[in-house]
Amino acid sequence: NFMLTQPHSVSESPGKTVIISCTRSSGSIASTYVQWYQQRPGDAPTMVIYEDNQRPSGVPDRFSGSIDSSSNSASLTISGLKTEDEADYYCQSYDTNNPGVFGGGTKLTVL
Amino acid sequence: QIQLQQSGPGLVKPSQTLSLTCAISGDSVSSTSAAWSWIRQSPSRGLEWLGRTYYRTKWYSDYATSVKSRITIKPDTSNNQFSLQLQSVTPEDTALYYCARDRSGYGYFDHWGQGTRVIVSS
Numbered sequence: 133n134f135m136l137t138q139p140h141s142v143s144e145s146p147g148k149t150v151i152i153s154c155t156r157s158s159g160s161i162a163s164t165y166v167q168w169y170q171q172r173p174g175d176a177p178t179m180v181i182y183e184d185n186q187r188p189s190g191v192p193d194r195f196s197g198s199i200d201s202s203s204n205s206a207s208l209t210i211s212g213l214k215t216e217d218e219a220d221y222y223c224q225s226y227d228t229n230n231p232g233v234f235g236g237g238t239k240l241t242v243l
Numbered sequence: 244q245i246q247l248q249q250s251g252p253g254l255v256k257p258s259q260t261l262s263l264t265c266a267i268s269g270d271s272v273s274s275t276s277a278a279w280s281w282i283r284q285s286p287s288r289g290l291e292w293l294g295r296t297y298y299r300t301k302w303y304s305d306y307a308t309s310v311k312s313r314i315t316i317k318p319d320t321s322n323n324q325f326s327l328q329l330q331s332v333t334p335e336d337t338a339l340y341y342c343a344r345d346r347s348g349y350g351y352f353d354h355w356g357q358g359t360r361v362i363v364s365s
Contacts, residue, residue, distance in 0.1 A: 164349075164350075165349070165350075165351075167350065167351060167352070169352070176341055176355035176356065176357060176358050177290070177341075177352070177355060178355070179351070179352065179353050182351050182353070183351075188353065222289075222290060224290075224350060224352070225350065226349050226350035229305070229308070230292055230307060230308075231278070231280070231292065231295065231305075231345060231348070231349060231350035232280065232282055232290070232291075232292025232345075232350055232352065233292070233350075234289060234290040234291070234292070235289075236289050237289060237290070
């Protein structure tokens, strides 16, 4: 069993780039894929990254994902920030007995 | 396109059973590649995967350790839907409940229901 830890909140200005981290507590971050979800207030989560760095159809290329084995973490990068990107973001990965291990979420404020 | 439509009561009394249904359109509950999960969200527990059902050569159900003793997730092939039953609920089970499709069985939750807010209160 492992946990995924995210910063509680981040903020950045429109047009800038923000990076949200997700650190795995045990086991290699590379051992199972990481997904990222965006959740706007009142809405269900929607997938924005799957398999560490793949974008589902319809997700703009301003969203990108990566993993870093040295820090045992995954990152979601959002470039050219827009006010519509303001949301909660969750990382998620797979464990043998739990396909849905979620991070605690990061609130992104675009100010 | 794939849509998941949830139904069920939003208020359940303590010690009773929470029951929700998720109707699938655009895919089949009997898909041999997807899995069908229930996930809940609360301020205290965040997003918590509860369990899933899926079909390969037979039906399987897996459950989170935290609720394993009181949860049942079942497919309904006649109506192309699946259900959640959570027994002996307490106020700690108050949450927003989602059904979701895991397109691979490895935690790719690519389609979600609209969510059902369930309050456990007398």
